[in-house]
Amino acid sequence: MTKRIESVDILRGFTIAAMILVNTPGDWSNVYSPLLHAKWHGLTPTDLVFPFFLFIVGISIYFAYKSKSNSLLTYKKIVIRSLKLIGLGLFLNLFLPYVPFVSDFETLRLPGVLQRIGVVFLISSILYLNCNWKSLLGISIIILVAYWLFLGFMPFPNLNGIPPSFDRASNNWANYIDLNLLGKHMWQPDYDPEGIISTLPAIVTCLIGILIGKLLDGLKQIKQLFIVAFGLLISGYIFSIYFPINKAIWSSSFVLVTSGWGTLLLAIIYYLIDIKKYNFGNIFKYVGMNAITIYFLSSFISKFMYLTKVGEDSNIHSWLYETIYIHGFLSFKLSSLLYALTVVLCYLGLGYYMYLKRIFIKV
Incomplete structure (x- = not known):
């Protein structure tokens, strides 16, 4: 970033640490409920983690490209970075220990966290380079409203007049589209939390991050951040009356509420770190400087440990x-x-080590 804001790096690193925490319990059958996703509608602390990261991606896009021209080179770098992220995500889905690119291609999951980050980064960056903040705000509102209207009111073909639903059901448009386009290439037989159509509101999460980045860049009073945070939260919770908060389909109310919590947490950290100059949270900052690298390594090593046998009945993880x-x-x-x-x-320590050695890997 051309202008380094400590609180953004700290929030990014904290988010990655939270991702690793919720993804690597000792036993998935014994996990405290706040560390699990909501079963369908609802919001747990774990449901905040991924939208927080996309929100921060948006802030980073603002600072990284605010002085960039709409040159072919800029677009080339954006496309290459997006393809790298998608490729890393597919690699994780393909990976088996000792036989790196062997998998059941008929059921290989195509979506994923890194894939969604790549697609969202690509589209959000291009929109940012070609639109002013008013246009980005307008696009965001249109997507959120249109997504609600489509999922909630668009009639289904061949369902004998059964109305569309926001529930985990065959008459949920998000699930229906994923099932028909992705087939067996999904996380669950009936839905995927990083599915196709739900990527649209995920882009809005990133666009809100871009707008918050613009606000940060010219911030005059910290209360501006708090006002925006509470505005997002209030509008999101009101919207949830009509469109339930739901991570699995990335509902419009989910976008507003999670962006509100992200902005509120950022405002608190910004006040303490960038205004009051309290010196804490550096360990998260170090992780935030290599966020994608550390997230990828944590996922890769975790999968390796699950799939590498120790004896007949155990793997490295369980042992x-x-x-x-x-x-x-x-x-x-x-x-x-x-x-x-x-x-x-362990990964906080890795982030600190990479910082000391001045190792910064940009994906």
Whole structure:
């Protein structure tokens, strides 16, 4: 970024640490409920993690490209970066230990977290380079309203007059489109949380980040951030009366509420770090400087540990968890959490090491 804002790096690193925490419990059968996604409608702390990251991607886009021209070279770099992200995501879906590119291609999951980041980054960057802030705001509103109207009111063909639904059902347009276009290439047989049509409102999450980046760049009073945060939260919770908060389909109310919480948390960190100059949170800043690299490594190593056998009935992950963390005086949920916290500490340490060695890998 041409202008480095400490609070943005800290929030980015905190988000990556939270991603690793919720993705690597010792035992998926024993996890505290705040560390799990909502089963369908609703919002848990875990549901905030991915939208926070897309929100921060938007802030980063603003600062990275605010002085860039609409040159062929700029677009080339954007496309290449997007393709790298998509490629890394597909690699994680393909990867098996010792046989790197062997998988069941008939059921290979095509969507994913990194794939969505790549697509959202591509479209949001192009929109930013070609639109002013008023146009970006207008596009965001149109997408959120149109998405609600489409999912909630567009009649379904061949369903004998059954109205569309926001529920996890065959008459949910988001699920219906994914099932018909992706088929077996989804996370679940009936839906994918990083599906095709739900990527549209995910783009709005990033566009809101771009607008917040513009606000940060010319920020005069911190109360401006708090006002925007509460405005997003209030509008989102009101919208949820008509369009429930839902991460799986990335509902319009989900976009507004999560962007509101992201802006509020950013405002608090900005006030403490960039205004009051309190010196804390650097460990998250170091992770934030290599965010995609550390997230990719955590996913790659976690999958490797799950798929590498130790004996006949265990893998590296289960062997470590059962050998080190299972004790009679600890509950299973606490043991599972301690394992996840240990993994997070390892990657915080890696982020610090990379910072000390001045290793900054841009994907």
